[in-house]
Amino acid sequence: MRGLYIHIPFCKSICTYCDFTKRVPKNKEMIKEYLIHLKEELLSYDKYFETVKTIYIGGGTPTLLDNDDLTYLFEMLKDFKKIEEFSIEINPETLTLDKVKILKKYGVNRCSIGVESFDPKILKILGRKHNNEDVYNAVKMLKDNGINNINIDLIFGVPGSDLSSIKNDLNEFYKLDINHLSYYSLILEENTILYHKYMHNEFNVIDNEIEAKMYEFIIDDLEKNGFKQYEISNFSKNNTESIHNKLYWNKKEYIGIGLGASGYLENMRYTNQTVLNEYYKSPIKTKEFLTKSDDFKEEMILNLRTLKGISIDYIKNKYDKDIINDFNDVKKYINDGFLKVDEGYLHLTKKGLLIANDIFLIFI
Ligand code: SF4
Structure with missing residues (x-):
């Protein structure tokens, strides 16, 4: 059993904490050109297609693609016939009913929404562009169209947050009535806007002890509300643990395609180029055979x-x-x-x- 990870590196704007491989596209042609190269790269792994059981489209913002581009992307995946879990990441403000219908039509059965917080002040610090209404609408559209396996991502330990903001975020999460939560602690990565602000003393980071208390509270509160923790940052109920992510933690093989993606096949870890022109010339940047x-x-x-x-x-x-x-x-x-x-x-x-x-x- 193998997984397939597909990276769509385009975002509408750049969040302050983000160190993923991402670009704000200059124009629509840039996205189309990327998808053509992505398809070429995918086909280079065709000997593994039979064994792929999970697909995960991440980013970036996959739902930034317009209807035609999304359709093009899903059409290239039509040859995968035995998929148990087909996931896509969603930024709530980019989801429309037409896009949900495309996801449904092509067999997507798990959606992961980047929410990060329900507190407008924290969303602003993180540079997120959506509001709570966008989140409610996205969840409703997915459920109305029969996609009920839904995760949201939240972040704790953001400067300016405290235990009450976490309680509020958890309560908002429970109200959504979904089965899965990924709750990450904020990591200040170099080369991010937030790190730059921190270096210029624009805010203080949350004390380690307070952050540990926040994490303990999260674990206890989710448990009280029927969620089972199955990984450091992941909680679920009703048997909705992510099959694709478990494959990473169980060190199973996966194909990774797209800008900056990495993969693990036949005891080799590889990482792709992070610059578009380099990626178009030859996708893989580094290969390492594990001892x-x-x-x-x-x-x-x-x-x-x-x-x-x-x-x-x-x-x-x-x-x-x-x-x-x-x-x-x-x-x-x-x-x-x-x-x-x-x-x-x-x-x-x-x-x-x-x-x-x-x-x-x-x-x-
Ligand atoms: S956090 Fe997500 S949406 Fe924000 S810039 Fe990074 S990849 Fe894009």
């Missing part, structure tokens, strides 16, 4: 992101390593209550989730 030791590190860190964790027997059989006894720090974190073993799986505890990045250092 057994890279493989082990990745497998540990990716699987530990999930609440299920990693099978101790599986690691023993595959790498001949005893993860409990070969790593003193693992024992220490177990004794201190940050890691736990349940039914043969090593996993983070709630306390461990708060310092996950420190725990991952054991394997780096």
Whole structure:
């Protein structure tokens, strides 16, 4: 089983925190030219098509494409016949009823909406252009057209936010009556507008302890409201865990196409060019064949992101390593209550989730 990730790098404007590969298109021709190259790249992977079970169209803003371009994009995916999950990312202000109908017609069965917050002040800090009405409309249009597997993305730890803004965001989320939430903490990435403002002392970052409290509150409140956490930032109910994203955390193979996309095939990780002209000449920028030791590190860190964790027997059989006894720090974190073993799986505890990045250092 493999996944297919497709990157659409175009956005209407640039959000202040964003370090994804994205461009504001100069004109419509720029998008059309991109799609032609994207199709060419897709076809170069045709030997894998049979095994692809999930498709994820991300960005950028895939729903910035107009009806014709969206149709062109979906037409190029018509040869994939055995898709279990077909997802697309949506920016609420770009969704129209016609676009929802196109998604439905071509078999999209999961939508992920970039909401980030329901607080207008926070949306402004993040440089988001939608309002709450756009979100309500997008969810309603999707549900009215039979697309009920819906996620929204939220962000916590934004300067100026506090516990009450998080409570408000969660309450607004519950009102939408959807099954999935990805709740990320804000990361100040270099080369973003927000980072630049921070360097010019335009705001203070949220204190680590307060941010940890916010995260704990989020986990508890979602649990009380029937949502099961299945990954550091992901919560779901009614069996709607993302099949495509689980494939990344379980270190399965996926094809990645488009500007700046990355993929993992036959033990090789590759990353695409991030400059359009370079991408048009030759999409792949770097290739790296994983050694057994890279493989082990990745497998540990990716699987530990999930609440299920990693099978101790599986690691023993595959790498001949005893993860409990070969790593003193693992024992220490177990004794201190940050890691736990349940039914043969090593996993983070709630306390461990708060310092996950420190725990991952054991394997780096
Ligand atoms: S956060 Fe999303 S919508 Fe905003 S600039 Fe980045 S890719 Fe575009």
